[in-house]
Amino acid sequence: MSAQKKRVYVETYGCQMNVYDSRAIRDGLARAGYSEVETPAEADLLLLNTCAVRDNAEQRVLGRIGELQQYQYARPEVRIGVLGCMAQRLGEKLVEKRKAVDLVVGTDNYGRIPELLEKVESEGRAQFDLAVDGTTTYQAPPEVDPLNNSHFISITRGCDYRCTFCIVPYTRGPLRHKAPTQILEEVRAVAEGGGVEVTLLGQNVTAYRHAEASFAQLISAVAEVDGIRRVRFLTSHPTDFPAATLHAIAAHPEISPWLHMPIQSGSDRVLRRMKRGHRLSDYMAVVDLARELLPDVAFSTDIIVGFPGETEEDFEATLRVMRDVGYDSAFTFKYSPRPDTPADRLADDVSEEVKRVRLARLLDLQECLWAERGRAMVGQEWKIAIEGTDQKGRGFWRGRTLNNRKVLIPERPGLGIGDELRVKVLRLEGTTFFAEPLSLTWKYDRVAA
Numbered sequence: 001m002s003a004q005k006k007r008v009y010v011e012t013y014g015c016q017m018n019v020y021d022s023r024a025i026r027d028g029l030a031r032a033g034y035s036e037v038e039t040p041a042e043a044d045l046l047l048l049n050t051c052a053v054r055d056n057a058e059q060r061v062l063g064r065i066g067e068l069q070q071y072q073y074a075r076p077e078v079r080i081g082v083l084g085c086m087a088q089r090l091g092e093k094l095v096e097k098r099k100a101v102d103l104v105v106g107t108d109n110y111g112r113i114p115e116l117l118e119k120v121e122s123e124g125r126a127q128f129d130l131a132v133d134g135t136t137t138y139q140a141p142p143e144v145d146p147l148n149n150s151h152f153i154s155i156t157r158g159c160d161y162r163c164t165f166c167i168v169p170y171t172r173g174p175l176r177h178k179a180p181t182q183i184l185e186e187v188r189a190v191a192e193g194g195g196v197e198v199t200l201l202g203q204n205v206t207a208y209r210h211a212e213a214s215f216a217q218l219i220s221a222v223a224e225v226d227g228i229r230r231v232r233f234l235t236s237h238p239t240d241f242p243a244a245t246l247h248a249i250a251a252h253p254e255i256s257p258w259l260h261m262p263i264q265s266g267s268d269r270v271l272r273r274m275k276r277g278h279r280l281s282d283y284m285a286v287v288d289l290a291r292e293l294l295p296d297v298a299f300s301t302d303i304i305v306g307f308p309g310e311t312e313e314d315f316e317a318t319l320r321v322m323r324d325v326g327y328d329s330a331f332t333f334k335y336s337p338r339p340d341t342p343a344d345r346l347a348d349d350v351s352e353e354v355k356r357v358r359l360a361r362l363l364d365l366q367e368c369l370w371a372e373r374g375r376a377m378v379g380q381e382w383k384i385a386i387e388g389t390d391q392k393g394r395g396f397w398r399g400r401t402l403n404n405r406k407v408l409i410p411e412r413p414g415l416g417i418g419d420e421l422r423v424k425v426l427r428l429e430g431t432t433f434f435a436e437p438l439s440l441t442w443k444y445d446r447v448a449a
């Protein structure tokens, strides 16, 4: 690839962690002389930052590589690289599946991409780096748009748990924690650029522990950065949720009392088979304490139905936990075995039909419970921050409460993105509340912010 043709196009799949990593990858490539382009047709280097959590995510990427090959046919100097969890999982098999791939880089090695590309040219063959050093973290520059809600900052990578259904420990490696100084530097850069909200990310963010700070100390320090008005974090694990974390949230009005805490199953028997490392009672202890300390707390969760060995009784326990907690939202999945995970060795003995019916029952229950709880919120007064316009173009501002509830208010002169105001909830449609503005409580001023 000649020097004047260093144009890179990056496509990102999967979670916000990948979105963050892609920013760090772009930044590294910019420093190596690459300029970013918006479409694959303009690029000399096509990078796919991938996800391996579900089979359909991988199939999409394989299909996409096939599509991108047309650019190589048109210009043989175009290079295709696959990064991220799928690259880590499949390694050299990726090149066997798709000959167009020139570069396969695992999750700990993005810093080596420019050097590996040079080797692709000098050696005339595909290059791989799948080494897991267990210490790598990345630091991405803050997003350019200060009004972007929210600025995602990755604070941990990997996971030390071994939930039997999960590929993450094998694709992202062991848990490692970014230094608080580094995180605070990123948060300050966001604030200095006019950003007011950050979301701290990690597969298991509440397990953050650095020699210099616990998670509770870290979120407190982030909330105290000048200019930062809202701090969110995800994903939480009940085993790593000491009371100190809840006390830190309670002590800082900037920290969101929204806990995305996967339960996966309400049955201790299934939790054991999943090797989740906690029982239902541990989970409920966090929920109960959170309710006691955080009056506005809202919960969301992930649930798998039809895990190997799940009986009707186990499933009923999952329905019960949904009723007991009262989630704002639940991401629900039918179990499907992932190669290379321990659960893949268990008999996938719940039939597809039973999984389908259980999933439908779970979704129905969540919808009913939420409709009931949501209706009870009509008439309440909330504080929201405006995040943008309604995507359906109906003349509404789109806002969110600190505990993550979506609210639409009519567009009014004098209001704009970033502003905070009190609203009165008028009605609920699906998961969105419609409200009327009451009073402006804080005006976003790009210059002063």
Ligand code: SF4
Binding pocket: 159, 160, 161, 162, 163, 166, 167, 168, 169, 203, 204, 237
């Ligand atoms: S805690 Fe989360 S990321 Fe870690 S192994 Fe379990 S499901 Fe995967």
